[in-house]
Amino acid sequence: MSTSKIRLIIKGYDHRLVDKCCKDIVELVLSTGAIIRGPVPIPTEFWRMAVHKSPFIDAKSKEHYGMRVHKRLIDVVDYNPKTIEQISHFHLPSGVSINVKS
Numbered sequence: 001m002s003t004s005k006i007r008l009i010i011k012g013y014d015h016r017l018v019d020k021c022c023k024d025i026v027e028l029v030l031s032t033g034a035i036i037r038g039p040v041p042i043p044t045e046f047w048r049m050a051v052h053k054s055p056f057i058d059a060k061s062k063e064h065y066g067m068r069v070h071k072r073l074i075d076v077v078d079y080n081p082k083t084i085e086q087i088s089h090f091h092l093p094s095g096v097s098i099n100v101k102s
Helices: 015-031 081-088
Strands: 005-012 035-052 062-077 096-101
Touching: 005 015, 005 081, 015 035, 015 062, 015 081, 015 096
Parallel strands: none
Antiparallel strands: 005 062, 005 096, 035 062
16 A cells, blocks of 8 residues: 555535535545545634724724635545546535645
């Protein structure tokens, strides 16, 4: 067994889409005969921003906005060329991205 691995980091704003994408990738990779580790949830990033409601008066009055970025980590171990081809042709839903590292 070789020690080569591919690390996939899946990011998205909706945790249901991220989990569905992880499930699809796991099924796809297992069908090619590769071994996986994961998906492992990575802590969620939470971005907060406060904006003044009025430009001049009442500086204590603010609107608060936030955005969450959900992440999952999948390691593909002992892969073959078919696995790489399947991962590269995988269709992602809108709002989900994958970072691939070797």
